[in-house]
Amino acid sequence: MRTHFCGLIDETLIGQSVTLCGWADAARNMGQLVFIDLRDHEGIVQIVAEPTPAADNAALLEVAARVGYEDCLRVTGTVRRRQAVNDKIKTGQVEVVAERIELLNKAEPLPFHHHENPGEDIRLKYRYLDLRRPEMQHKLRTRTRLVSALRRYLDARGFQDIETPILTKATPEGARDFLVPARMHPGEFYALPQSPQLFKQILMMAGFDRYYQIARCFRDEALRADRQLEFTQLDMEFAWVTERDVQDLTEDMIRTVFREVIGVELANPFPRMTYAEAMRRYGSDKPDLRIDLELVDVAEQVKDCGFAVFTAAARDPNGRVAALRIPGGATLSRKQIDDYAAHAAKFGAKGLAYAKIDGSGAVSSPIAKFFDESAFAALLAHVGAGNGDIVFFGAGAYATVSEFMGALRLKAGREFNRVQDGWKPLWVTDFPMFEWDEDAQRYVALHHPFTAPAVDSIDELRANARTAVSRGYDMVLNGNEIGGGSIRIHRPQMQAAVFDLLGISPEEQRAKFGFLLDALKYGAPPHGGIAFGIDRIAALMAGTESIRDVIAFPKTTTAQCLMTGAPSPVEEAQLAEVHIQVRRPQP
Structure with missing residues (x-):
């Protein structure tokens, strides 16, 4: 339908015929002269409909005069140099003299104008209109460039992109799981993964050495500006590594993608700080060093x-x-x-x-x-x-x-x-192994229960559980935790001991993690990894405080999709198929 993109028309095309498709960002009817700013995902170019002595173009001017905001158009015309240059847009040196304008779809009056700043609820309800805005196009394309740069970096270094299951097993610890009823197994449920943690560890035991995945993850927890029910992370795991092996490679990766995507040079090397020092000096395990x-x-x-x-x-x-x-x-x-x-x-x-x-x-x-x-x-x-x-x-x-x-x-x-202006990256290391939960009167894992302790002795870990340090590490940027990982437990005895300290009984260990404990028995190598929040990094690169701005279809803070109306009730027949009876909350 088109020969060129609107935002890529430049002086090299002067005198050439082009066909463009896009939306009318603005239309100015000057009587016998009509100007239309035509916009697509690459940008805006000015279209001119004007009288032509050599041809009867009254029909063209009539169509141009009817063009309204956000009408969907197809325009054929000739590129020429603009008399009044517009330095604010990249096509500002040229314009397209229309020879044909087709109204592909007339837009009804919109609930908001792209140049306004509507409330977030309106933006999310009409997300397809919100995403047309150049600002949002830029943010989503920044995210695309980020993911492409990460894949290029890892593919070039021998990492294998391996998919792990979405329907998996519910596990204790961490946030609440999203549960999916198993129709073929009445009364039983799958869980959506909070992360691919156990599967990527199993891949190391299976001999794949270097794994990565752009993984969708799900956590049933309260939402805020930097958290969603479903999110995307770059998940990575390495076999035969120490902490510094993981940190050195991923630090170079983040430096590389920031350089490629937004032209920013991050510090080399990143400074390092223990958890204890971060809390003492800044009161946070993700201090903003700016x-x-x-x-x-x-x-x-x-x-x-x-x-x-x-x-x-x-x-x-x-x-x-x-x-x-x-x-x-x-x-x-x-x-x-x-x-x-x-x-x-x-x-x-x-x-x-x-x-x-x-x-x-x-x-x-x-x-x-x-x-x-x-x-x-x-x-x-x-x-x-x-x-x-x-x-x-x-x-x-x-x-x-x-x-x-x-x-x-x-x-x-x-x-x-x-x-201060600029970018302040940081490694935070030596996290506590456990936190004491006063309400439950037991230890909980600060990261997750598969993180290795700094000590090799099970007896020493048991004796000093309250002060034990883990082999965990986080990457922080401008006060945001953008990545977190650890060296994992690779001996079944240590894993069982950690489960025991967390109050997970031997029976529950076998029921929930039996496959992991079995796999650890058969020569599991030392291994470790890290996961990076794609949404959070993209938001930082795009200069926005909310990850909702770099997610195409996010949920509100009340966990709803205003555009589709999700979540919503389902028919009784569907519930019966999966053997579910809904118990409504009492007022």
Whole structure:
């Protein structure tokens, strides 16, 4: 139907006849002269319908005069140089003089204009219109280029692209599974994979050495800007490797694709930081290094003060008292300070102490009365506070304080314009093996139950489970975890011991993971891997905060597809086929 794309018409085509297809991005009727901006996925070119002395083109002008916004057109004409150059578009040096305009499909009045910024619900309901916008076309094409670059890199290095099952077995740990009733096995269910984790480990045991897959994964969990029920990850696994083998190759891969896709040179090598250091300095296991603010531990400075909240946390082996200095923060009003306290409360803070130092050096603080003057001055000096600064203090359990003070750091970094331009990658290593779940009174795996501990001794792991370190690692970029992985457990005895520490009984181990434990018995090699979030990396490359902008058909934060109306009820006959009876929630 066409000979060229709209956005690729240039000066090399002057004098040539072209046939173009696209949508009318704008139409300007000047009487005997009609201008149409014709748009396809490559861009926009100006179409001109004008009187021609050599031919009767009244019919052409009549069709052109009827063209409306988003009408679907086919135009044949001759390329010529524009008199009024438009430097804002790449075709701005030329235009196409129309000889024939076909109205392929008339568009009804649209619910929103492409140049507006409609609400997200409207965009998702009419996603096909939203995706026509050049901004969205650019974002989705960035994602396409990312995936192509990743495949090229891995194909050239001997990785095999192997598909793993979508219908698989439900497993404990992690998020909730999406369950699929098995019609041929009444009362039994498949689960959609949260990741291909076990299958890729089995592939290493099967001798495939280097595996990758652009994998669809599913997790039944709460949604937010960087999370969806279904998502895409680059899944990778290597046999006969250590942590550095995996990290060095994937770091080079990420550097390469950023260079190829968006022309960005990332640091070489990436800096490295342990989990413990990241939490101590930044209150996060995915610190945004573009923000130069850091947390400072002040337990030693406050352990003998008169403020019981501080002293209790300072003397608790599992407690923490931390300070965050914000240069220039003394300008905050009391209401703004209360807003910071409310923000910290969302992350577990029961209160937020502060000290303001005005331009003359005078200190105002609700906790100053609990210190003698010299001790409070020494505390502020230890934090590095000076005239015009504010210092926030948090006290309580170590993990809780780290989390809410880390959240304050991010908020202050944005609001005080301390987020530097550029890209700050980072490896975070040496994650804890387990977390203690107070409600369940048991350990849970920080990454997943197949991550190898740093120690080889099962007895040593059991004796020091609370402080055990894993062989896990995450790649972080500008405060986003873009990849996470680990060296896996390759000995059945160690895997059984880890299951046992997680409270998974031998019977449940056999029922849920018997195939893995069996496979580990037959000469499983040391192996490890990593998974990268395609959606998250594409969003970073495209310069958007929400992964929904780089997913063609995402769900809302209420887990709905507004365009199709999913999820929706199904007929009783369908439920009967799969032996399901719906139990409605009680009001």
